[in-house]
Amino acid sequence: METLVRVTDLSRRFGARLALSDVNLALERGHVLGLLGPNGAGKTTCLRLLAGVLAPSAGRIEILGLDLAREGREARRHLGYLPDRPPLYPELRVDEYLRFCARLRGIPRRRIAGALDEAKHRCGLDAMGRHPIARLSKGFRQRLGLAQAIIHRPRLLILDEPTEGLDPYQMRAMRALIRELAQECGVIFSSHLLPEVQAVCDRVAILHQGRMLYGDYLAADQAPHLWRVRLSWPSAQAAGALNEAEGCARLTELATVHAATALGEGRFRVVLADGASSADLSRDILGAGLALYELQPERSDLERIFFDLTGAEDPQ
Amino acid sequence: MILTLAARELRSGLVTPMLWVLLGAGQVVLAWIFLQVLEDFSALDAAARAAPLTLELTLNLFGFAAVVVMLAAPLLAQRMLSSEFREASFDLLEAAPVRRLSLVLGKFLGLWLLLAPLCLLPALNVALLAGTVALDAGQLAAATLGLWLAGGFFAAVGLYASSLSAQPGASVLAAFGLLLLFSVIGRAEPLLSTSLSLFGWLAWNEHLLWFLFGAVRLSDLLYFLLFTVFFLALTERRLVNRRFA
Numbered sequence: 001m002e003t004l005v006r007v008t009d010l011s012r013r014f015g016a017r018l019a020l021s022d023v024n025l026a027l028e029r030g031h032v033l034g035l036l037g038p039n040g041a042g043k044t045t046c047l048r049l050l051a052g053v054l055a056p057s058a059g060r061i062e063i064l065g066l067d068l069a070r071e072g073r074e075a076r077r078h079l080g081y082l083p084d085r086p087p088l089y090p091e092l093r094v095d096e097y098l099r100f101c102a103r104l105r106g107i108p109r110r111r112i113a114g115a116l117d118e119a120k121h122r123c124g125l126d127a128m129g130r131h132p133i134a135r136l137s138k139g140f141r142q143r144l145g146l147a148q149a150i151i152h153r154p155r156l157l158i159l160d161e162p163t164e165g166l167d168p169y170q171m172r173a174m175r176a177l178i179r180e181l182a183q184e185c186g187v188i189f190s191s192h193l194l195p196e197v198q199a200v201c202d203r204v205a206i207l208h209q210g211r212m213l214y215g216d217y218l219a220a221d222q223a224p225h226l227w228r229v230r231l232s233w234p235s236a237q238a239a240g241a242l243n244e245a246e247g248c249a250r251l252t253e254l255a256t257v258h259a260a261t262a263l264g265e266g267r268f269r270v271v272l273a274d275g276a277s278s279a280d281l282s283r284d285i286l287g288a289g290l291a292l293y294e295l296q297p298e299r300s301d302l303e304r305i306f307f308d309l310t311g312a313e314d315p316q
Numbered sequence: 317m318i319l320t321l322a323a324r325e326l327r328s329g330l331v332t333p334m335l336w337v338l339l340g341a342g343q344v345v346l347a348w349i350f351l352q353v354l355e356d357f358s359a360l361d362a363a364a365r366a367a368p369l370t371l372e373l374t375l376n377l378f379g380f381a382a383v384v385v386m387l388a389a390p391l392l393a394q395r396m397l398s399s400e401f402r403e404a405s406f407d408l409l410e411a412a413p414v415r416r417l418s419l420v421l422g423k424f425l426g427l428w429l430l431l432a433p434l435c436l437l438p439a440l441n442v443a444l445l446a447g448t449v450a451l452d453a454g455q456l457a458a459a460t461l462g463l464w465l466a467g468g469f470f471a472a473v474g475l476y477a478s479s480l481s482a483q484p485g486a487s488v489l490a491a492f493g494l495l496l497l498f499s500v501i502g503r504a505e506p507l508l509s510t511s512l513s514l515f516g517w518l519a520w521n522e523h524l525l526w527f528l529f530g531a532v533r534l535s536d537l538l539y540f541l542l543f544t545v546f547f548l549a550l551t552e553r554r555l556v557n558r559r560f561a
Contacts, residue, residue, distance in 0.1 A: 053410040055559040077412040087408035089324075092332045103320040104412045148408065 002029045002064075004186040005050065006157045010059035012045055012188035019045045020210045021058070025201075027304045029155070029185045032178060034201035035190040036302075038310055041192035042210040043073045044084055050188065051081035063156060077106065080154035080185075086145025086162050094125060096145060097133060098151060105152035119151040122177065139170045146174075150181060157181060159189035163196060175200050194303050204302060208310045225299030227270045227278060228263070254284040269298060270289075319415055321422025322429065323394065329430040334391060342384045342434055350441045351381050370452040373442055374459040374528040381438040382524055384500070385431055385467045390491030392430055393474025394484040396423045397551075401482035410559070420552045422469075422477055431467040435460065455530030462527020465540040466520055470495060472547035479554040498543075509532075 004019040005027045012020040027033050035043045048054040050061060050070050061125060066075040089273065091099055098119060101114045120126055128136070136144065141161065149157060160179065163171045178187055178200050186234040191197050197204055206214040229269045244262035251260035251268055256276035261269045272281060278295060285292045329335050353376050357369050367375075400406040409419055439460045445451060477491035479483075502519030516522055522545075525534040 048407075050449040051411045053406075053407055073413045073415065076411060079411060083405070083407040083409040083411075084405055087403075089328060089405060090323075092326050096327065100320065100324045101408070104317075104409070104414060106317075106413060118475065160367040 003027070004029055004064060005188070006062045007050070008060045008062075010046070010049060010061065011057050012042075012047075012049055012054065013057045015181065018210055020049070020207075023207075025205055025212065025213045027156070027188060029186050030182060030183045030188070032187045032201045033203045033205060034197035035188065035205050035207060036306060037190075037207035038192060041207040041310075042208075043192075044208065045162055045209055047081075047158050047188065048191055051079060051158050052076055053081070053185050061243055077152075078155040079284070080149035080152065080157045082145045082149040082157075082159045082162055084164070084254075086141050087148070088141060088144060090132070092133055093129070094120070094131050094133060094136075095129040097144070098310055101148040102151050102314050107152055113188075115151050115153075120145040121149040122150065122180075139167065142166060142170075142174070146177070148155050153184070155185050157185050157187045157189075158300070159187065160188055161192075163191070163193070165275050171196075180251050189240065194306060206306055206310070208256075213310070214305060225272055227254075227272065227281060228294070229281075229285065229292065229295050230265075230294035231271055231285070232266050232293055237295060250284075250288060250290065252280070254288060256280040256284045266293070317418045318422040318425060320353065320426035321409075321414075321419060325426025326429055328395070332395070334395070335430055335433075338388045338391065339433055339437070342381070342388065342437055345384060346377060346381055346437055346441055350377055350438075353377060359474055368452070369449060370455050371529070373438075374455060374530070377438045377441065378459040378463055378528055379524075381435070382463055382466050382521070385434050385463065386435075386470050386495050387492075388434055389427070389431060389470035390474040390477060390488045390495070393427055393471060393478045393491060395478075396427055396475055396482055397478040397555075398484040398486075398487040404486065408503065416552050416555045420475070420548055420555065424471060424548055424551075427471040427475060428464075428468050431471055432464065433465045433555045437466040438463070452530065457534070458530045458532050459528050461532065462524050462536070465527075466524050468544045469520060469540050469547075472544040472551070473487070473498070476547040476551045476554065479551045479558075491546065 003026055005025075007023055007025045010020060010023040011018065023042075023046060025033070035046060037043050048055050050068075052072055055069065063075040064078050066078075068075045071110070082231075088117055089100075092100070095116065099112060102115050103109075107115050118191060120129065123141055125140070125147055125148050128140060128144075133141070133144065142165070146159070146162065159178070163174050175196065177293050178189065181187060189200070204214070205212055227296065229251075231251075244264070247266070247268060248260045248262050251257050251270060256273050257270050257274045260270040263269055270281065272278075278297075282292055285295075351372075353372050357365065357372055389457075397406070399407075439456060442451065442456060473494050474491045477494060478487045480490055481487045498518065498520050500519070502516045502522050519541070520540075523539045526533050526536050
């Protein structure tokens with residue numbers, strides 16, 4: 001598969017502070033890579049480096065085989081970039097702004113009108129052409145920022161927190177648009193929202209304190225491995241206390257359960273055995289004579305990985 | 317690409333109030349000076365007049381217009397880079413397949429064209445006298461050319477100062493500082509015992525003066541060209557280095 005971007009040992013210093021250290025990643029066409037990390041992890045720095053806005057202190061970025069440092073102008077032709085603040089000129093109208101962006105990206109004059117209409121249509125800005133940018137709402141500004149990034153049909157799209165500040169409807173529309181765009185190009189986008197990354201990305205890279213701690217494909221169809229159950233068993237209630245050790249032991253005895261931990265008040269965290277599903281688990285629990293009150297998936301695998309890697313306290 | 321960038325700057329400059337405020341204020345001041353020159357000139361007898369009316373007009377009206385343009389250039393220039401750094405709209409240009417030099421030249425051309433109406437203001441005032449008095453058109457043209465060249469120099473200094481900081485206020489002050497230095501540096505000359513007139517040569521007003529006299533000298537043309545190119549080159553370097561900062 002065609003490699004759109006290849007990053008090798010990328011580092012960036014701001015004075016004495018190392019903002020990004022030895023990042024390696026590659027992205028193929030049709031894939032969406034999510035850069036995930038807490039605030040200050042180096043996501044924006046990484047994206048600015050990829051967009052050629054910042055120069056790396058060390059390392060190499062290749063876009064379609066073109067070295068961004070040496071053949072920057074040619075490499076930038078294939079890039080679309082939406083920074084964390086959309087780069088707009090409030091004094092212009094939407095059409096004027098997009099026409100300027102199209103010329104900036106070297107679109108031939110005769111194709112500008114078509115490119116402009118298409119970008120506006122994809123971003124839901126059809127009726128906004130004559131509107132002054134200064135009067136657009138935040139959501140529309142974000143869309144306009146995206147429209148300028150895709151107007152030249154780039155091969156690689158870099159989006160820095162594209163859903164930041166959007167309402168839930170706009171967020172959903174933006175995610176759908178990103179998925180749609182990914183059919184013809186590669187997308188790298190940053191977010192600190194785990195569900196968003198899970199919903200949109202094929203791959204994820206977790207950054208923490210400037211280092212890439214994890215980078216892998218997301219198995220979207222994989223069933224959750226961790227479940228949370230709430231049980232009650234009559235004998236224990238009659239005795240006036242829930243015996244947690246006994247509950248754990250009885251759950252672990254089940255064929256579908258690999259391990260169980262007590263969380264208190266009749267709640268247990270259960271790790272399913274390989275190949276087992278939640279249906280098997282509920283059947284087993286009922287078969288063992290335990291009263292099942294609740295059964296719900298535990299935090300996603302990505303969430304678990306994220307919290308494990310970034311060393312954050314488990315909130316539960 | 318240079319024209320695209322310049323056209324965008326022109327468009328933005330024309331739809332924001334700064335240029336119009338500067339034009340309005342500049343016209344009020346110049347009209348006042350214009351009136352005063354005419355008053356003073358017509359009050360004197362023909363024998364008592366020290367200089368022809370054209371020279372009186374170029375020295376006073378065009379001379380003062382140069383100061384107005386000098387004050388206006390940094391105010392217009394701060395929008396070009398400094399404000400763009402602050403509003404993060406510069407990322408659009410940074411990520412675009414555009415050479416830094418084209419970017420600087422596009423912005424400079426836009427700024428220079430925005431200053432053009434200000435540079436033409438004294439000539440437009442003088443045009444009111446057309447048909448009533450005989451004026452030296454060549455001298456007025458030379459003075460206008462000198463004013464516009466000085467405007468280019470001010471624009472280049474303003475653009476460089478604008479590239480120094482993401483705080484528009486600071487960049488305006490830096491430009492004023494640089495331009496004031498280039499204005500007063502000629503005054504250092506009498507303090508020096510040597511005959512070297514380097515400081516005098518460095519001052520822009522010494523060179524503009526010849527244009528106001530009606531003399532278009534190659535050395536003065538070269539002075540404005542040299543320093544305009546020098547500050548544009550500094551701006552380009554500054555933008556290149558900014559990616560490494």
